[in-house]
């Protein structure tokens with residue numbers, strides 16, 4: 001590769017590609033001297049795994065009866081091994097290329113069907129980041145959908161404290177005022193005056209059931225809409241809020257087989273009426289048809305909504321919780337409606353026993369799984385006694401304790417809890433909560449796979465339709481689809497990491513906190529910032545947290561009027577959406593012809609907005625895949641105008657070990673651990689989006705109502721440390737690599753991208769380059785001229801790549817009509833060459849269109865991708881042979897394994913016109 005690039009060494013390449021002004025000059029940095037001494041050296045896999053085993057062992061896996069939205073659950077072993085621990089599932093990318101993503105799209109449609117069935121709603125998305133952010137999205141959905149002019153939202157007092165806190169975080173910058181009310185009183189609990197919506201939980205934090213139907217009726221009488229926190233397990237027994245008239249149901253699917261994991265990752269959900277479908281944030285899978293006339297799935301409507309609508313987007317959510325949503329859906333498929341109901345009855349039965357035994361200490365008798373006890377002055381003693389039996393209860397206050405039962409609760413646990421209370425076991429009184437009459441999960445998806453054999457084959461059937469990293473490189477620009485090493489993945493299944501409740505006592509989480517502290521420090525060192533918070537559950541949430549910190553900083557300095565956020569036109573769509581959520585006004589800065597931020601336009605904008613400037617938000621290297629030379633100057637200009645510099649760190653794979661955003665001008669960045677630090681994409685989540693800041697912004701990092709030691713910052717996630725259980729992946733990566741290894745990975749990533757740019761430029765011109773004609777870690781291939789001359793589009797090339805066994809690059813971001821290629825350091829020269837060969841062969845096909853052999857319409861490019869069904873059908877009336885369709889000639893060292901796309905080209909528009917977002921009736925699948 002270096003020969004092709006005409007350089008002596010990786011270092012020489014970096015010296016040419018990366019501006020000298022930002023290259024880190026810390027003494028000995030990267031050379032094994034002083035600065036590195038504190039940084040872990042690269043270690044062998046077995047050594048790193050030993051350390052993680054030890055850290056997991058320092059956590060105490062107790063019986064969790066704390067509740068508050070997190071419940072112990074039993075992950076069926078077949079799902080753990082064949083789904084969660086299966087690279088065919090966890091290394092997949094977000095299904096933007098639906099033809100090679102039918103497997104996970106079907107699984108997500110099952111998730112949507114499961115949620116809408118159980119909540120009694122018409123439509124559900126797939127998925128939200130957690131329950132608290134789902135509640136926040138419910139809040140903004142109500143506001144958009146409501147006819148009321150009021151800015152007031154009524155919030156029930158018995159909401160989970162973390163949900164309440166995240167609502168506050170998200171409400172304040174938008175000018176929404178929260179009004180706390182006691183809705184257990186029904187209509188009487190509603191305040192006088194106007195309000196646009198009401199949020200409550202069907203079962204409150206205390207476990208008490210609220211009169212949802214009465215509250216909905218009363219709210220509707222006041223022209224307000226209602227969102228209800230819904231427990232999916234309870235919904236198998238009780239009439240769900242959707243049937244009681246609530247416009248929105250939100251919640252978490254955690255207790256459907258997803259381990260506690262010290263708070264995450266888990267799939268949140270949001271469900272509503274069909275009339276609000278276009279207001280629904282996040283991703284929505286819908287059914288459409290493909291070119292063979294077969295039903296096919298694809299992301300509907302707002303697929304990349306923030307990209308298209310930017311500051312007018314309904315939300316900033318991008319990466320969601322796909323793998324966890326699929327796990328929850330498969331749990332429902334495995335157990336089926338009767339199995340789920342049996343689990344619910346068992347949990348409820350244990351709660352009934354505890355309630356009956358508590359006698360007069362029982363506070364309310366309207367519960368599902370959580371019982372609240374009044375034990376004046378004795379609460380701490382009761383909790384301590386249970387702890388001695390290995391059980392964590394929730395200490396509500398000095399006089400109250402609550403106990404939550406779940407799938408994992410046993411009679412022995414119940415006996416120990418009663419012992420702790422010092423009461424004898426009584427016969428359960430039947431508290432009649434089971435008032436659900438409507439059927440649910442009747443679709444075959446939830447009734448066919450109850451045996452392990454059937455489930456195993458279903459999972460294989462689905463994953464065989466998809467291209468994940470276990471089949472091919474996934475050259476997605478901006479997304480850094482690199483190796484997710486098995487050794488990094490293994491520890492997330494350790495009980496010492498998986499089995500911990502997010503609100504477990506401090507003494508139970510010693511290992512976790514040591515691991516988290518270690519990772520925070522290493523990320524701070526790598527980025528050159530002073531402090532890191534791992535709380536945000538995706539890049540988008542890191543952006544929001546970082547911009548909020550900037551806003552609070554200006555306010556703390558008596559400059560609350562600074563509310564303008566400058567964003568270059570090339571920015572990722574989440575940037576603008578996050579700025580609006582943080583209460584900032586977006587002003588776009590132009591880019592020059594060569595792709596760089598236009599400094600003259602920046603100066604002009606600073607001139608106009610100087611006094612009002614809050615921040616600039618740039619990506620570095622830019623989303624154009626280029627190290628902009630004037631970045632330091634740009635940061636200086638913004639600082640001189642009193643603004644803060646936010647550097648979107650999604651492209652950190654081009655910087656680690658070479659340059660540190662905290663040193664070359666950034667005040668704050670978010671990172672994407674699911675891009676640069678090896679957490680797999682999971683088919684569209686989970687993610688972790690840490691926010692890193694310089695010292696002056698540290699006081700404004702996210703806090704948490706149940707972890708006062710995190711400071712008074714506002715939380716952005718339900719769990720104090722976000723998706724804690726996947727942090728061992730990044731922790732292991734850093735240790736396996738050591739600083740030298742991380743640096744070398746960056747150098748190889750830059751070399752690979754430049755190699756591909758050089759090899760492909762003759763066929764597909766590379767749009768932007770920086771110093772010395774080099775790119776950073778990715779490159780944009782410009783197809784616009786080709787499209788103009790031949791009619792063949794970038795999309796045609798993306799689809800045709802599937803016939804060659806490749807996943808497409810990023811399509812039309814950041815520039816429409818282009819493909820952005822990022823090979824990463826993980827791909828071998830042989831794989832890069834195979835990709836070049838496929839792209840070269842595709843160019844040959846385009847040339848045939850140019851020569852008039854085929855029109856674009858008739859060509860295999862437009863006909864792509866080709867399914868086995870299409871090429872083996874008796875009828876074949878295309879202008880090219882079946883062999884060209886399915887086994888096109890390509891000059892590779894060895895034949896590439898054939899991948900058969902799950903569907904032919906999908907008609908997205910037809911699906912949007914007739915929106916179907918849950919499992920269609922079986923007739924739809926007939927011939």
Ligand SMILES: *Cc1c(COP(=O)(O)O)cnc(C)c1O
Nearest residue numbers: 318319478538539540572650687
């Ligand atoms: C991926 C990405 C984001 C958003 O991150 P998510 O984890 O998907 O929310 C933001 N900015 C850029 C440049 C990105 O590539």
